[in-house]
Amino acid sequence: MDTIKSIDYPVFFNDTLTQLVNLIEKGNYSRFFILTDEHTGEHCLPLLQSHLEHLNDKYDVIEVSAGEESKNIDFCSGIWKMLIDFGADRHSLMINLGGGVIGDMGGFAASTYKRGIDFVQVPTTLLSQVDASVGGKTGIDFDNLKNIIGTFTQPKAVFIEPTFLQTLPQRQILSGYAEMLKHGLIQDAVYWNQLKEQGISNGAPAPELIHRSVAIKNNVVVNDPFEKGFRKCLNFGHTVGHAVETYSLQNDDGKHITHGEAVAIGMICEAWLSHKKAGLSAEELSEIATVLNNLYPKYDLDESCYTLLHSLMKTDKKNQNGFVNCTLLNKIGECSIDHICTEEELCDSLRYYATL
């Protein structure tokens, strides 16, 4: 599969770990650091290390706990502290070996340490391969708000290695599939139909589909890297989705939903808003709601939490002048940005989800 050229860096799909070793050797780095979480440390690090034996004295491993609960300032401080303790200088390289949590937080830690050191993304979840590793959004959650602190900083390269997906639990595969479905909905009706018809059984989607999603996302971010305008299309499903994800993280019942599951709920609600406000037909709304509702577990959101959900939506980064600003679909495969949605409309979209 062809390497994709992003803003000013390559996204590799073939011989990825050899390509990574080439980058390390050519980059003349003083040291490099591999950031993992407890799962990628177990399942992915050994394969990477088998390519690094001749560089054993040039790197250290930094491991954090797994999951969204770690994507915060405390774990980020821990990473900065380890970089200081290991003597990382400005000519160091950070290798983010993990899912979106590691990619976002490792990218943020690297982009701020000594005002910025190089980093690369080695995504190990479907979600991070198709979406999070490309485009340069780095960040952490803070004050119970998703990605509220962060930077736009591009990696030096992205290495998409399909082998890593072999150990990924099916729930996480489905989570990544939600972002792939989003890519179809916003940009490519043929791709949506292909994903919808073949569905997802056991294991990861074909590498060609992963490549297709990266190509769709990349095409958007190269034209609007700082989300001044059309990049907001990649945020379809996230106004409601991030609020639901945050709500689930705050509820200490141990039943946290994944980012993809939350975005799937958000896409149903925002498809309903699209029907009300942006021309999406009733037939296409019904198709989207059926596909997503069948793929993802139902999450209980009763009326008593709507006020909290709306207050979370009011903090969305697309908002301006206090108005909640959504990306909506005009039809499957085409979207438009900057639709102001009222509290009543947003709550009605949650009511629609509850009726399914």
Ligand SMILES: NC(=O)c1ccc[n+]([C@@H]2O[C@H](COP(=O)([O-])OP(=O)(O)OC[C@H]3O[C@@H](n4cnc5c(N)ncnc54)[C@H](O)[C@@H]3O)[C@@H](O)[C@H]2O)c1
């Ligand atoms: N920067 C962006 O553009 C962007 C895009 C989409 C999502 N995100 C962010 O990404 C995060 C979600 O990423 P995610 O879904 O990858 O979650 P994650 O990083 O928490 O990974 C999910 C789980 O899978 C485990 N895991 C990772 N790779 C594995 C492997 N190969 N085998 C077995 N287990 C493995 C992890 O340890 C974790 O428990 C969210 O914080 C979201 O906000 C960022």
Ligand SMILES: O=C(O)C(=O)C[C@@H](O)[C@H](O)[C@H](O)COP(=O)(O)O
């Ligand atoms: O790359 C983008 O732009 C996206 O919006 C992709 C999203 O899938 C992703 O979840 C992103 O992290 C959301 O960004 P945020 O700015 O809404 O925090």
Ligand SMILES: [Zn+2]
């Ligand atoms: Zn997302």
